[in-house]
Amino acid sequence: MKRPIRVLxxxxxxxxxxxxxxxxxxxxxxxxxxxxxxxxxxxxEQIVEAAIQEDVDVIALSxxxxxxxxxxxxIMNLLKDRGVEEIMVIAGGIIPxxxxxxxxxxxxxxxxxxxxxxxxxxxxxxKNVKVQ
Amino acid sequence: MxxxxxxxxxxxxxxxxxxxxITMAENGDEKVYEIIKNLYNKxxxxxxxxxxxxxxxxxxxxxxxxxxxxLKDNYSVGILAVDPTSFxxxxxxxxxxxxxxDIALNKNVYMRSMGTRGKLGGLAKATRAAIHIxxxxxxxxIIVETSGVGQSEIDIVKTSDTNVMxxxxxxxxxxxxxKSGIMEIGDIFVVNKSDREGADKTAAEINFxxxxxxxxxxxxxxxxxxxxxxxxxxTLLSKIMEHRYYLEKTGGLExxxxxxxxxxxxxxxxxxxxxxxxxxxxxxxxxxxINAEYAGLTNPYMIAEGIYKNLxxxxx
Numbered sequence: 248m249k250r251p252i253r254v255l256x257x258x259x260x261x262x263x264x265x266x267x268x269x270x271x272x273x274x275x276x277x278x279x280x281x282x283x284x285x286x287x288x289x290x291x292e293q294i295v296e297a298a299i300q301e302d303v304d305v306i307a308l309s310x311x312x313x314x315x316x317x318x319x320x321x322i323m324n325l326l327k328d329r330g331v332e333e334i335m336v337i338a339g340g341i342i343p344x345x346x347x348x349x350x351x352x353x354x355x356x357x358x359x360x361x362x363x364x365x366x367x368x369x370x371x372x373x374k375n376v377k378v379q
Numbered sequence: 380m381x382x383x384x385x386x387x388x389x390x391x392x393x394x395x396x397x398x399x400x401i402t403m404a405e406n407g408d409e410k411v412y413e414i415i416k417n418l419y420n421k422x423x424x425x426x427x428x429x430x431x432x433x434x435x436x437x438x439x440x441x442x443x444x445x446x447x448x449x450l451k452d453n454y455s456v457g458i459l460a461v462d463p464t465s466f467x468x469x470x471x472x473x474x475x476x477x478x479x480x481d482i483a484l485n486k487n488v489y490m491r492s493m494g495t496r497g498k499l500g501g502l503a504k505a506t507r508a509a510i511h512i513x514x515x516x517x518x519x520x521i522i523v524e525t526s527g528v529g530q531s532e533i534d535i536v537k538t539s540d541t542n543v544m545x546x547x548x549x550x551x552x553x554x555x556x557x558k559s560g561i562m563e564i565g566d567i568f569v570v571n572k573s574d575r576e577g578a579d580k581t582a583a584e585i586n587f588x589x590x591x592x593x594x595x596x597x598x599x600x601x602x603x604x605x606x607x608x609x610x611x612x613x614t615l616l617s618k619i620m621e622h623r624y625y626l627e628k629t630g631g632l633e634x635x636x637x638x639x640x641x642x643x644x645x646x647x648x649x650x651x652x653x654x655x656x657x658x659x660x661x662x663x664x665x666x667x668x669i670n671a672e673y674a675g676l677t678n679p680y681m682i683a684e685g686i687y688k689n690l691x692x693x694x695x
Contacts, residue, residue, distance in 0.1 A: 250405070250406040251469060251470065251471075251494070251496075272472055273472070275470065276465060276468060276470035276471060276472050277465075277468050277470060278468065278470060279465075279468045279469040279470045280470045281464075281470060281471045281473060281492075281494050282470065282471065282472050282473065283473045283474075283476060283492050284472060284473070284474045284476070284477060285476045285477060285480065286474075286476065286477035286478075286480060289480065292484055293480055293483050293484060296394075296483055296484055297476060297483060299394055299395055299398060300394055300397075300398055300483075300489055300490055300491060301398065301473075301476075301491060301492060302395075302398035302399060302401070302402045329395075330395070331395065
């Protein structure tokens with residue numbers, strides 16, 4: 248039997264809106280994934296710790312606050328420090344196009360900006376996460 | 380991670396290793412049972428607290444509060460939180476970490492969310508294996524939060540040392556309280572959200588039910604708690620400890636653990652038999668038996684009887 252893909256949906260930083268995160272969590276669930284939702288206002292440390300303890304395949308970051316250029320590098324560094332850089336990181340939210348090359352250079356695999364249908368993110372994970 | 384590394388890392392309480400081992404159990408990777416067998420001499424020290432009750436009564440918030448008290452006393456705490464898997468997609472939203480983010484970074488905590496993955500009864504199939512793993516790594520307390528149970532999901536009572544039944548005000552009339560099922564399995568009853576109207580009435584109804592029970596030495600206490608505001612949580616913890624001391628003093632703990640062991644062994648055996656049965660039934664000879672001898676019969680008892688006779692003594 249194929250095991251479900253495990254995804255951590257996390258909202259780093261201080262914004263207080265998680266409608267988008269909940270919509271994407273629901274889309275992942277409906278695609279047969281196990282989604283661990285951590286709630287609002289998570290620090291990079293909390294996100295990385297949750298990803299380790301939950302043994303996820305993917306971290307999906309949702310951010311609307313504009314702090315992605317500070318918070319995402321912290322998360323990527325922590326993943327390296329803890330030796331779990333094999334966990335795939337994707338992100339979505341209000342992220343200007345000109346920031347995307349920098350974020351991808353950190354190792355974030357894909358960025359989904361506003362207006363992207365949820366199916367795109369689902370497809371991306373299905374295609375890029377191989378489960379035995 | 381190689382198996383031997385995993386064993387080694389588990390003994391060092393490495394959280395990545397704990398996580399990997401639980402994943403193996405969830406995915407039915409048999410290698411994890413070898414690891415548990417090898418290290419089982421370390422197990423048996425953890426105390427297992429079950430937190431159960433219907434959806435939305437505040438089990439996660441309560442789990443978080445209990446864990447905080449235990450951490451303050453320098454105990455290590457493993458938390459297993461079970462949420463339902465979708466029957467349709469096989470996916471799940473595991474959302475219990477939301478109420479536990481203030482303890483998530485504590486080095487003495489390991490917290491894991493599990494989907495039920497088709498298992499009924501309020502727990503996941505791998506929950507017991509995960510308990511063994513957390514026990515082996517030396518967690519002092521393991522709190523198991525069930526998926527929100529309805530009226531008959533009582534597997535937790537076959538798993539826990541102390542079982543806390545959580546309810547909230549306004550959940551039905553007093554006939555609910557005297558029904559069978561989850562209302563019978565609490566060692567401690569909590570009426571959570573006691574800041575809301577009707578908490579006294581709910582507590583009175585539970586007390587009424589408990590007074591009808593045969594007198595056993597342990598009369599489950601009924602506590603009014605407001606976990607969100609931290610009210611009544613220290614009383615709850617002292618009642619849990621009281622129940623623990625009661626069980627230890629009377630030999631009830633040993634008796635309970637033996638009963639739980641019997642359930643677990645039975646479940647493992649049933650699993651193995653089911654696998655063997657499925658294999659047998661898919662074999663050509665059994666197919667023929669169904670097709671030829673019982674073709675045209677719409678009577679399931681006779682078909683089953685024939686297969687059973689054919690199988691008897693055939694589990695080798």
